[in-house]
Amino acid sequence: MxxxxxxxxxxxxxxxxxxxxxxxxxxxxxxxxxxxxxxxxxxxxxxxxxxxxxxxxxxxxxxxxxxxxxxxxxxxxxxxxxxxxxxxxxxxxxxxxxxxxxxxxxxxxxxxxxxxxxxxxxxxxxxxxxxxxxxxxxxxxxxxxxxxxxxxxxCTHSSAPVVPLSPRELDVLKLIVEGKSNPEIASELFLSISTVKTHLRGIMNKLSVDDRVQAAVAALRNGLV
Amino acid sequence: MxxxxxxxxxxxxxxxxxxxxxxxxxxxxxxxxxxxxxxxxxxxxxxxxxxxxxxxxxxxxxxxxxxxxxxxxxxxxxxxxxxxxxxxxxxxxxxxxxxxxxxxxxxxxxxxxxxxxxxxxxxxxxxxxxxxxxxxxxxxxxxxxxxxxxxxxxCTHSSAPVVPLSPRELDVLKLIVEGKSNPEIASELFLSISTVKTHLRGIMNKLSVDDRVQAAVAALRNGLV
DNA sequence: TCATTGATTGGCCGATCGGTCGATTTCAAG
DNA sequence: CTTGAAATCGACCGATCGGCCAATCAATGA
The missing domain is CATH 3.40.50.2300 (Response regulator)
Structure with missing residues (x-):
């Protein structure tokens, strides 16, 4: 029973x-x-x-x-x-x-x-x-x-990264979402501004967006953060 | 019954x-x-x-x-x-x-x-x-x-706008979230760039943020969009 | 009526951004 | 060993941004 x-x-x-x-x-x-x-x-x-x-x-x-x-x-x-x-x-x-x-x-x-x-x-x-x-x-x-x-x-549903960002690019992206500027990101990650910009370029390319704002929005919408 | x-x-x-x-x-x-x-x-x-x-x-x-x-x-x-x-x-x-x-x-x-x-x-x-x-x-x-x-x-929870944005400011904010630049927003809303910047300043003040990226993030997080 | 608020516009300027070239190093995979 | 991807840096330049100033006009409410 x-x-x-x-x-x-x-x-x-x-x-x-x-x-x-x-x-x-x-x-x-x-x-x-x-x-x-x-x-x-x-x-x-x-x-x-x-x-x-x-x-x-x-x-x-x-x-x-x-x-x-x-x-x-x-x-x-x-x-x-x-x-x-x-x-x-x-x-x-x-x-x-x-x-x-x-x-x-x-x-x-x-x-x-x-x-x-x-x-x-x-x-x-x-x-x-x-x-x-x-x-x-x-x-x-x-x-x-x-x-x-x-x-x-x-909105939260993700887990399967549609876009494969490199670990370092993810670090940068997170700080972008937090509203940090490139100089701020650079000092926070102990990088030069140039490096930050390079990563940012990679991020924007992979996400198919044109600026950091869209990158942040895409990050939030796709739950990459 | x-x-x-x-x-x-x-x-x-x-x-x-x-x-x-x-x-x-x-x-x-x-x-x-x-x-x-x-x-x-x-x-x-x-x-x-x-x-x-x-x-x-x-x-x-x-x-x-x-x-x-x-x-x-x-x-x-x-x-x-x-x-x-x-x-x-x-x-x-x-x-x-x-x-x-x-x-x-x-x-x-x-x-x-x-x-x-x-x-x-x-x-x-x-x-x-x-x-x-x-x-x-x-x-x-x-x-x-x-x-x-x-x-x-x-994440979606809003309803009671923590920050009372004016209707026009909301228009601008939405376009910011879409990744539009100030000139683009201006032409899309039939405004001058100066006006857009004024509204943006108001938005950033009310949201207590320093730039458009944080404004977009705040908009998404607070469901103002 | 007068004050306030919101929407609208303008100019100026320094800082930052984004694009486009380039470069080196490391590390793992073929 | 060679290739490639990732990460790290540099310089240049035009466009944009954000802060600060000031202004007009309409509508709303005290």
Whole structure:
């Protein structure tokens, strides 16, 4: 029986109830959330907040295991609230629930420490799955945004140097990206300015660019740094 | 509706059985996976593959709803296989299951189109949750890597312009990032070179940098482009 | 109304840059 | 041993850059 391979935590029955704090300014939405979450037999709603400041206060006071956080909140928005909560209680999980789908807001939310990102209007089943993920520390991203988030990742993706720069050229390139001038690079690498220029020429040739600015941009975009 | 958070069962009544293809070169691991997955009453294992090429062939032939994909495969690795499968069948879900935790590999896997990323050695319950996420198109990231992935996001993170550049300055900055020289920028924006230089000075002041290279780098790093 | 801000332009000058020649040394591979 | 790539240096020159000065005009808001 393969299910015995599953270590310690064999799901919701072993754990005590997951204590949940709901942060939502819309009364109707808040009621609906509470109804749904309270119906789940593995968790209990222990508090509600209508704005960001109340959320932080309540989170520190009640110490819930998980916070369901709206983003569009009066006074202090959900992203800032998440940031502060996560800073003070890193192990407290935060499920962000919002109707906004801007890339910037999504990224900001995830960078602020949110564990899951759900879209309002999606099925309640998905919210339940998101909570399941978050409770273990795993990340959940709504189907509508998952691809978009991962596309934002490609900027870092590299590892396979498209252009084979020599080690020394890489040294120079790094300093160029740091904004150093040729004389500065020369003194930092204990080279003459002429040598730096030679390497720079090699870099620009291999990268097929015309100046150091494009070289720096190419270096960043291709993750050569 | 039943609000059981245990994900493996939650969808079983509404959806037909989820047809799963297992790709794993280790025979023991493959057997264990099949045992566990087949035990879940909401899905059935319809095929197995031991290498990347077989995975692609079988995926196109059997048209499973979901593929559980190992990364370390002989001949063609799981990332390349995922990429090809996703290219031909975008709606086919892929759960990546591996023991590697390099950032580059994780990012590569997600960029290749994987819907979920699980770490071998984690509980089977987590795999079940990952499958639940992936089946709806949502993303799942193992707790051990979730934070790391989102930290990679910060490169793009901006939204709240740390530095408020004027619209015109942004125009100039964009062209600088494209490697344009001042004269080129001037003619492209129908400005005089002097104006471009003025804006550039403003940009460099606001970004607290000393030259156009650092301005370009700052623009990329802060996502002002 | 007056002040501020942003966009616009001009000139001057020294420093730096990028291109184009050249050169030597070392080290590893053929 | 010879070839080649990489790294190291030099000189020249025109173009560009960046800092500093000052100015006009429109729109926005106090």
């Amino acid at each position: 393969p299910n015995d391979l599953a270590p310690a935590e064999s799901a919701s029955h072993v754990h005590p109830l997951l204590r949940v704090l709901i942060v939502e300014d819309d009364p109707v939405m808040q009621l609906g959330l509470e109804q749904f979450l309270d119906d789940c037999d593995s968790l209990e709603v222990i508090g509600r907040a209508e704005d960001g400041y109340a959320a932080i206060t309540l989170a520190l006071e009640l110490e819930p295991d998980l916070v369901v956080m709206d983003i569009g909140l009066p006074q202090l928005d959900g992203i800032a609230a998440t940031q502060q909560i996560k800073q003070k209680s890193p192990d407290m999980r935060v499920v962000v629930l919002t109707s906004h789908m801007d890339d910037v807001e999504i990224v900001a939310a995830l960078a602020s420490g949110a564990d899951a990102y759900c879209i309002k209007g999606a099925s309640l089943e998905q919210l339940a799955v998101a909570v399941s993920c978050a409770r273990t520390g795993a990340a959940y991203l709504d189907p509508q945004i998952a691809r978009r988030v991962f596309n934002h990742l490609q | 039943p609000n059981d958070l245990a994900p493996a069962e939650s969808a079983s009544h509404v959806h037909p059985l989820l047809r799963v293809l297992i790709v794993e070169d280790d025979p023991v691991m493959q057997l264990g996976l099949e045992q566990f997955l087949d035990d879940c009453d909401s899905l059935e294992v319809i095929g197995r593959a031991e290498d990347g090429y077989a995975a692609i062939t079988l995926a196109l032939e059997l048209e499973p709803d979901l593929v559980v994909m190992d990364i370390g495969l002989p001949q063609l690795d799981g990332i390349a296989a995922t990429q090809q499968i996703k290219q031909k069948s975008p709606d086919m879900r892929v759960v990546v299951l591996t023991s590697h935790m390099d950032d580059v590999e994780i990012v590569a896997a997600l960029a290749s189109g994987a819907d979920a990323y699980c770490i071998k050695g984690a509980s089977l319950e987590q795999l079940a949750v990952a499958v639940s996420c992936a089946r709806t198109g949502a993303a799942y990231l193992d707790p051990q890597i979730a934070r790391r992935v989102f930290n990679h996001l910060q």
